[in-house]
Amino acid sequence: MLIKYEIVCIVSGEFSEEEVKDVEGNISTLLSSNDAQSSQTKIWGKRTLAYPINKNDEGYYIQANFDMSQDKIKNVDDALRFDQKIIRYLIVKDDLFGKVPTKRKKKEATIES
Numbered sequence: 001m002l003i004k005y006e007i008v009c010i011v012s013g014e015f016s017e018e019e020v021k022d023v024e025g026n027i028s029t030l031l032s033s034n035d036a037q038s039s040q041t042k043i044w045g046k047r048t049l050a051y052p053i054n055k056n057d058e059g060y061y062i063q064a065n066f067d068m069s070q071d072k073i074k075n076v077d078d079a080l081r082f083d084q085k086i087i088r089y090l091i092v093k094d095d096l097f098g099k100v101p102t103k104r105k106k107k108e109a110t111i112e113s
Helices: 017-033 070-081
Strands: 002-012 037-053 056-069 086-093
Touching: 002 017, 002 037, 002 070, 017 037, 017 056, 017 070, 056 070, 056 086, 070 086
Parallel strands: none
Antiparallel strands: 002 056, 002 086, 037 056
């Protein structure tokens, strides 16, 4: 069974944009080698971090959305952990994709005598 996942990685701001594109290519290759389907990656650009991470004040954000079986996600996690250019990453299940929030019904006030 395929599950929708989303990854956001922060690449150290000390690297050039070409090196960041190489990291994006590595992530795409990693996903395709682990049988990810409908994968899309995009670079958000260089941004100032809310707090320093490993003495970095800036970083490039890369986002990837893909479908993958649950038993292969561990391989992706291990590969991202050992990439020296990535200073932080997060993998989440994208459960809410395509769902529309529904309104709750209001409770009627009851008066007790």
